[in-house]
Amino acid sequence: MPAFLERQKYLIDYTLAALLRRKTRNLGLLLVYALLVFLFSSVLLLSQGLRREAAALLQDAPALIVQRLSAGRHDLLPADWLEPLRRIRGVSAVQGRLWGYYYDPAVKANYTIMVAPDRGLAVNDILIGAALARTRQLGVGDYLSLPTATGKPLPLKVIGILDLASELLSADLLLLSEEGYRSLFNPPPDTFTDVVLTIRNPREARTVAEKIALALPGSRPILRAEILRTYDAVFNWREGIVFVTLSAVLLAFMILAWDKAAGLSAEEQREIGILKAVGWETGDILRMKLWEGALLSLTAFLTGYLLAYWQVFYGGARLFAPVLKGWAVLYPDFRLTPAVNLLQVLALLAVTVLPYVVATLIPIWRAATADPDAVMRG
Secondary structure, three states, X not given: XXXXXXXXXXXXXXXXXXXXXXXXXXXXXXXXXXXXXXXXXXXXXXXXXXXXXXXXXXXXXXXXXXXXXXXXXXXXXXXXHHHHHHOOOOEEEEEXXXXXXXXXXXXXXXXXEEEOHHHOOOOOEEEEOHHHHHHHOOOOOOEEEEEOOOOOEEEEXXXXXXXXXXXXXXXXXXXXXXXXXXXXXXXXXOEEOEEEEEEOOHXXXXXXXXXHHHHOOOEEEEEHHHHHHHHHXXXXXXXXXXHHHOHHHHHHHHHHHHHHHHOOOHHHHHXXXXXXXXXXXXXXXXXXXXHHHHHXXXXXXXXXXXXXXXXXXXXXXXXXXHHHHOOOOOOOOOOOOOOOOHHHHHHHHHHHHHHHHHHHHXXXXXXXXXXXXXXXXX
């Protein structure tokens, strides 16, 4: 074994023995350190996982959606808008959509109700999301009766429950036929909630959106990229709220690290004086303490990060899920796909490990460069 590696092995052995001699103090520091890493890692892993899931689900979203604005608010658009949209160069297909929200006082929650023309549903058939089925305790063959806009009940038969893999989007979703939708909401004839467009060349979507805004005053084109940016902004905002809440924990740890940097205990000073007296060089003492800080901080980091990884991807992410997912009565139940972002790990290492290791070297350097007798007397 090369002399350098042999030297580092002996330094690590001595460092581990020194850590065990002060095991109570170091264990407390390790627990606080690991808790800090666990909390911040949980937030980062959960928010990153939700962004990834949202991006994957929205890849199949329409490239361009057109809405009508009236007095600055979303309004129903007439069916005669469809033909001018078809004539715009770059548009290959246009389809009007019917959807809306329905408040159910029985569960005090809003349903998202959408017409699904490709499902071949009969007038009184519905497909429901898994969260809605759990909350209302509905199964295939059961009936869900909803009061219509005229006050009459509309009995709807559950013929299927939507795939659990899409629960992030379909938790409160209810799919039905166009006849059932018009019976429930009684909208004006020949109107749609919005229109979805298929673009021949996705790179021209923004150009097509500009043409629509000029051709149809009062319209609002919405690009899929804009929806993704909105989701990202929402997650950033919620992530910031959690980080502000955790700032008290970070402040407590900074005070702990500062206390570590402010000076050494009498026992540590005597230990350094003895090592200097028996022939240890200043560089050896600094390397030994560097190993001590690195071993302690890396152990805390790995413990906290692995616990956060398990909590987010296998434990249901219950710690911060209500904040980052949002509050809802019909809550989606889904598992995030396990993944690790290397840049995220490096950033977390730089924020948590590096400052602590540097903080431990400052008082050690002062003691290691002083006279051994003065250090032991101090």
